Amino acid sequence: MKRFAPAVLALALSLPGAALAAGDAAHPEQRSWSWDGLFGTYDREQLRRGLEIFTLQCVNCHGLKYIRFRNLTEIGLGADEAQAIAGQYEVAGDPDEWGDPTVKPAELHHPFPDPYRNEAEARALNNGGLPPDLSLMAKARADGSNYIAALLSDPGYNEGDPDESGLYRNPYFPGGWTAMAPPLWDDMLGDGATVEQEAEDIAAFLTWAAEPRMEDRKSLGLKVVLFLLALTGLLYVCKRKIWAKVDH
Ligand code: HEC
Secondary structure (H helix, E strand, O other): OOOOHHHHHHHHHHHHHHEEEEOOOOOOOOOOOOOOOOOOOOOOOHOOOHHHHHHHOHHHHHOOEEEEEHHHHOOOOOHHHHHHHOOOOOOEOOOOOOOOOOOOOOOOOOOOOOOOOOHHHHHHHOOOOOOOOOOOOOOOOHHHHHHHHHHHHHHHHHHHHOOOOOOOOOOOOOOEEEEEOOOOOOOOOOOOOOHHHHHHHHHHHHHHOOOOHHHHHHHHHHHHHHHHHHHOOOOOHHHHHHHHHHOO
């Protein structure tokens, strides 16, 4: 058994190295976000710009299945505006008189639909890559908000041409090559924003999508801390009062 120990040790030591080699993606730059810190909240205007980018571009390849159109009122859209966005998408309707499937415009209670019928279609149209649903992407990846912003704004990625197999070089994507063509361009909303700003706006929107209750959570946490502080004070006063009558 003893003879194997060095081998086992060597293997154990080499494993983290191997894991590092597989995850050789560049670390995203740390940005400051409006929701950072104890009191930070989402910037509603930034979220709405992110939504516009999403509905203009990302929605063509990515689903957002945990966000219903109704949820868009939480970032400041009116119900009629959310309804207008919903109406641009189709969902399955009742069968017609011949029993054939029909489609109808989506309504407020529907989620953003997946753009593809199935995985095979998604891959066939994306050079073999599978565009994942983006609802939880900001939480599914380590340092998700910074990762999404870095992934989409990398200058080399945005200016680079695909290799012969149609993949784009992106240092932040695991493995360094992605089937997603750069989806952003300067001034895509006509407001003069750069790719860099757009990448932050869409990253903010996807962070909200993954964690729409973050603000409630923070304010509840604050209330709990304040309550505990008040309770501590009260108990201290009680203790003084009760023990004041006792001779020491
Ligand atoms: C033309 C189709 C297309 C469009 C438009 C598109 N994507 Fe993608 N996206 C893909 C594909 C394909 C992949 C999978 C890439 C791969 O596996 O190499 C992907 C992957 C991703 C990933 C996942 C990276 C990971 O860690 O797995 C993110 C994040 C992403 N896209 C965000 C966006 C955002 C945000 C937009 C809109 C600004 C967008 N995409 C627009 C096709 C698209």
